[in-house]
Amino acid sequence: MSQREDRQQSIEDILAGCSNRVRKDHINEICHTHSWSPPEVTYRMLFVIEDYKLLYCDLPKCGSTTFKTILGDLVMPVGYDYDMNHFTDVTGYRMFDDLSKEEQEVVMKDYFKMIVLRHPLDRLRSTYMDKLMLVDPDGNRTRENYKKGIKQYLIEKGQVTEESFELHKDIMNFEQFLDLVSLQRANFKNIHWDTYWNLCSPCEFKYDLIIKLETLNDDVQGLYDYLRSVNSSARLPEVIPRTHIRIRDKNANRLSVVSDMLKDMNQDIITNITELYRKDMIWAGYDWNREDGAICKLGSRSCC
Structure with a gap:
């Protein structure tokens, strides 16, 4: 058995419940059964960590800040305050999109590939709360960027007038947000509510580790095990670091x-x-x- 297969077998042994192997087998079966393909293949969410031969699909609102912090801490000083908008500039990590065709082929063939998921409807809830409802700089930017689309929708629904919207800066409720997302209008598209299928190409990249936020505390050990198999002295947090994810008791239903x-x-x-x-x-x-x-x-x- 190769070293890479040894690492993978170790991960299969660590994950409990609905195991990583079951998740992978399920995805492989779906990819084999359905002839789905994304409208256009995009690699813009794929990080490559060359020292660890790791590819990570960075899905927004799926523990993105948490996992970029874990991976960033492998090379940055303890307690480093990351600007996630310039993560690759700071860490020296590369984007799959920026690799040559030959380098991409090596990554797809030989690198360990991971993805982090959560229930799509729970992801939408989290996106709505953080980007449209909460009063914080990032949320304010999102509302400003999509103000035209929000205003158009609310006026069409008879919820506001042009004047009242500008006066009160009305924020749509969650039901209206879901309705507007489902319309897929050009003026209301964003990676935070784009589909996993479009962003991570699951049938093109055969992911070795599938982490779920619903079982995060257990699943993250699979990543730690892989990183330590590459570098036994890898600096990894005892608990999930500086995270915006509210980790509940593992028996609680986060859905x-x-x-x-x-x-x-x-x-x-x-x-x-x-x-x-x-x-x-x-x-x-x-x-x-x-x-x-x-x-x-x-x-x-x-x-x-």
Whole structure:
């Protein structure tokens, strides 16, 4: 067995519950069964850490800040205050898009590839809370960037007039946000609510490690195990570092919040938004129904 296979087997042994192997087998089956392809292949979210032969698909609102901090701490001083907008400039890490064709082929063949996921509807909830509802610099920028699209939508719905919107800077509610996202208008597109399928090309990149935020505390050990197998002295945090993710007791259902938010929502809006993210939910192992709400479902298995 090769060193890379040894590392992978170790990770299979570490992950509990709905194991990494089950997740990988599920994705492989979906890719084999369905002839889906993204409208255009994009590599803009793929980080390459050459010293560790690691490729990471950096999905916004899927622990992005947390995992970039973990990976950044491998090369930066302890406690370094990262500007995530200039992460590659600071760390020296590269983007897959910037590699030559030959370098890309080496990465796809030989590098260890990881992705971090969460239920798409919970990701939308988190995006809405952080980018449109909370009063913080980043949220303010998002609202300003998409003010035209938000205003157009609210005026069409009869919620505001041109004058009242400018006066009160009305913020749409979560139901309206989902409705507007489902319309896929050019003036309201953003990587924070783009699909996993478009951003991470799961059938092109065969990911070796699939981490779920729903089981983050257990799953992150798989990453740590891989990094230590490359460098036994790798500096890794004892707990998840400086994270915006609120980690609950592992027995708590982190999907209950978004389920409660959706249970009384307009059925047509839920149908439209779940249809938009249907591919994401199928291949990543999630589902939604009125009775159970947002759930994990890997084929016939009710685990994440």
